[in-house]
Amino acid sequence: MESSMEPGARPEQRVLAHTGYGRRRKLATPATQEAGAIRVGVTGKTGSGKTTVTALVAMACASRGLRTLAVDTDVSPNLGISLGLSQAAVDQAREVPRALVAGWGGGAVTTDQLVTSFGTTTPSGVTLLHAMRVSDDPGGCWCPAHASSRGLLAAALDGEADVALLDLEAGLDHLERSSGTVAHTDLLLIVMEPSRKSSVTAERMFTMATRHGIERVALVGNKGRQLDPVTFHDAARGFGIPLAGIVPDDPGIVEADRAGAGISLGDGPVLAGINEVLDSFL
Numbered sequence: 001m002e003s004s005m006e007p008g009a010r011p012e013q014r015v016l017a018h019t020g021y022g023r024r025r026k027l028a029t030p031a032t033q034e035a036g037a038i039r040v041g042v043t044g045k046t047g048s049g050k051t052t053v054t055a056l057v058a059m060a061c062a063s064r065g066l067r068t069l070a071v072d073t074d075v076s077p078n079l080g081i082s083l084g085l086s087q088a089a090v091d092q093a094r095e096v097p098r099a100l101v102a103g104w105g106g107g108a109v110t111t112d113q114l115v116t117s118f119g120t121t122t123p124s125g126v127t128l129l130h131a132m133r134v135s136d137d138p139g140g141c142w143c144p145a146h147a148s149s150r151g152l153l154a155a156a157l158d159g160e161a162d163v164a165l166l167d168l169e170a171g172l173d174h175l176e177r178s179s180g181t182v183a184h185t186d187l188l189l190i191v192m193e194p195s196r197k198s199s200v201t202a203e204r205m206f207t208m209a210t211r212h213g214i215e216r217v218a219l220v221g222n223k224g225r226q227l228d229p230v231t232f233h234d235a236a237r238g239f240g241i242p243l244a245g246i247v248p249d250d251p252g253i254v255e256a257d258r259a260g261a262g263i264s265l266g267d268g269p270v271l272a273g274i275n276e277v278l279d280s281f282l
């Protein structure tokens, strides 16, 4: 991918120039060599399964040969565990320094260096970046950190990844600010459990996403049991957005979480549900 960076421009500005940032783009797989990096934000109610879905989608992308970046923006990061890292490895992973991400070190650091220096390769081949940590506590508001995730996400795709997935923290904050992290994603996946509370939160998130001009929003039904597809389909229809796929309630996921181990795509209904999600945006 050729650089269109003006002298003195920051890497983020260069990325914006080449990705047609802010415009809706037709996404293509690298297999076709038609460019096409996609930034996917994953949001939803607390405990709905954002981290689980992010990890599964990331692993499925990697298994399709896509260079996949998973960015953990949670103040208490645990995406690495779901991606198969040990707790020790997660604890040792270098977090991207706030100043570097926010200001890009005055252009001193290229995206390549960023990923090489701060990315952790996980067993599934997904590269993990920790956008911030509790140890970075700015003492009150997390706003600068969220703005940083945006910069990180944009720059990470500067030829370094085909897909970047953002595991967003629970809550509506990132959707509330027009400069919030998700305003810079190409697609927002709202994860919903089959519960009224989850559906109400999903609707609020959808409304805010629309208000902030996010054009592509889709629902992912998670922890689906026998009759739940009807609930997910009804919810998506009610919001007027597509249902990207349904991930079943899976004892293997529960067991892995209980053991603090990585989750697996398997070769059954979980894989089928995640493939549906991938096929909806790739």
Ligand SMILES: Nc1ncnc2c1ncn2[C@@H]1O[C@H](COP(=O)(O)OP(=O)(O)OP(=O)(O)O)[C@@H](O)[C@H]1O
Binding pocket: 044, 045, 046, 047, 048, 049, 050, 051, 052, 053, 074, 169, 170, 222, 223, 224, 247, 248, 249, 250, 251, 253, 254, 257
């Ligand atoms: N498809 C599934 N089948 C069974 N259990 C699931 C599934 N998805 C998630 N879970 C379980 O639900 C719980 C919450 O999942 P997860 O941590 O992914 O949610 P989250 O939205 O990221 O939570 P938080 O808001 O705390 O970040 C975990 O115990 C996880 O194992």
Ligand SMILES: [Mg+2]
Binding pocket: 050, 051, 052, 074, 167
């Ligand atoms: Mg989470």
